[in-house]
Amino acid sequence: VGVAACQLSRALGLKVLGTAGTPEGLKLVLNNGAHLAFNHREEGYTDKIMEATEGRGIDVIVEMLSNVNLSKDLQMLALGGRVTIIGCRGSIEIDPRDTMAKESSIMGVTLSFATSEENKECAALFYAGMEAGWLRPVVGSQYPLTKAAQAHHDIIECPGAAGKTVLVVG
Ligand SMILES: NC(=O)c1ccc[n+]([C@@H]2O[C@H](COP(=O)([O-])OP(=O)(O)OC[C@H]3O[C@@H](n4cnc5c(N)ncnc54)[C@H](OP(=O)(O)O)[C@@H]3O)[C@@H](O)[C@H]2O)c1
Known part of the structure; x- marks a missing residue:
C-alpha cells in the first residue's frame, strides 16, 4: 500500500x-x-x-x-x-x-x-x-496457486512485504 x-x-x-x-x-x-x-x-x-x-x-x-x-x-x-x-x-x-x-x-x-x-x-x-x-x-514474492495457503501464512508471519505477493496460475 x-x-x-x-x-x-x-x-x-x-x-x-x-x-x-x-x-x-x-x-x-x-x-x-x-x-x-x-x-x-x-x-x-x-x-x-x-x-x-x-x-x-x-x-x-x-x-x-x-x-x-x-x-x-x-x-x-x-x-x-x-x-x-x-x-x-x-x-x-x-x-x-x-x-x-x-x-x-x-x-x-x-x-x-x-x-x-x-x-x-x-x-x-x-x-x-x-x-x-x-x-x-512492484512484485515481491510469487507463489504457484497450489501454495496459496503458504502465501497466506507468510503474509501473516512476515514483518513487512517488499511489493505485492502474487499467486501465479499454471
Ligand atoms: N484499509 C484498507 O482498505 C486496507 C487495504 C489493504 C491493506 N490494509 C492494511 O494496511 C496495512 C498495510 O498493508 P500492506 O499490504 O502494504 O502491508 P505490508 O506490505 O506488510 O506493509 C506494512 C508496512 O508497514 C510498515 N511499518 C512497520 N512499522 C511501522 C511503523 N512503526 N510506522 C509506519 N509504518 C510501519 C512496514 O515497513 P517496514 O517493514 O519497512 O518496517 C511495511 O512497509 C496492513 O495493516 C493492511 O492490513 C488496509
Whole structure:
C-alpha cells in the first residue's frame, strides 16, 4: 500500500515523505517516488520529518500502523491536515485536543467499501498510469496457486512485504 501511495502521490505532484524500517525498505520508498525517506524504527525520526517540513507539518498522512503512530501523527499534522487510517493492529490513546490545535481530521478508509463505480474509476486510473509509466507495480514474492495457503501464512508471519505477493496460475 505504501509503495502505491508513494507512486500515486508523486505523480499527483505532491512532496512525498516516506518511512520504512530497514535500509532496503528506505531504498524501496525512495525508488518509488518519495523525495525523502525516514526510518520509523529510529529514535527521534518524527523530529527529522518535522525539520524536513521546516516545522510546518504534514498535510496528509497515509497511516499503515495507527495503533502505534496515531498520537504522533496528530502532532505532526499541518494546520487543517488529515490522517487516513489504512492499517491498524490494536488500540491507542490519543489526546483529542491535538485535533483542535490543528483543526485536523482523522479518516478511516476501507477498500472493501468501494462501490463498483469507484472500483472502475480506480482501475481506469491504474491502467492509464501503467500505460504512461508513472505507475509501476512492484512484485515481491510469487507463489504457484497450489501454495496459496503458504502465501497466506507468510503474509501473516512476515514483518513487512517488499511489493505485492502474487499467486501465479499454471
Ligand atoms: N484499509 C484498507 O482498505 C486496507 C487495504 C489493504 C491493506 N490494509 C492494511 O494496511 C496495512 C498495510 O498493508 P500492506 O499490504 O502494504 O502491508 P505490508 O506490505 O506488510 O506493509 C506494512 C508496512 O508497514 C510498515 N511499518 C512497520 N512499522 C511501522 C511503523 N512503526 N510506522 C509506519 N509504518 C510501519 C512496514 O515497513 P517496514 O517493514 O519497512 O518496517 C511495511 O512497509 C496492513 O495493516 C493492511 O492490513 C488496509
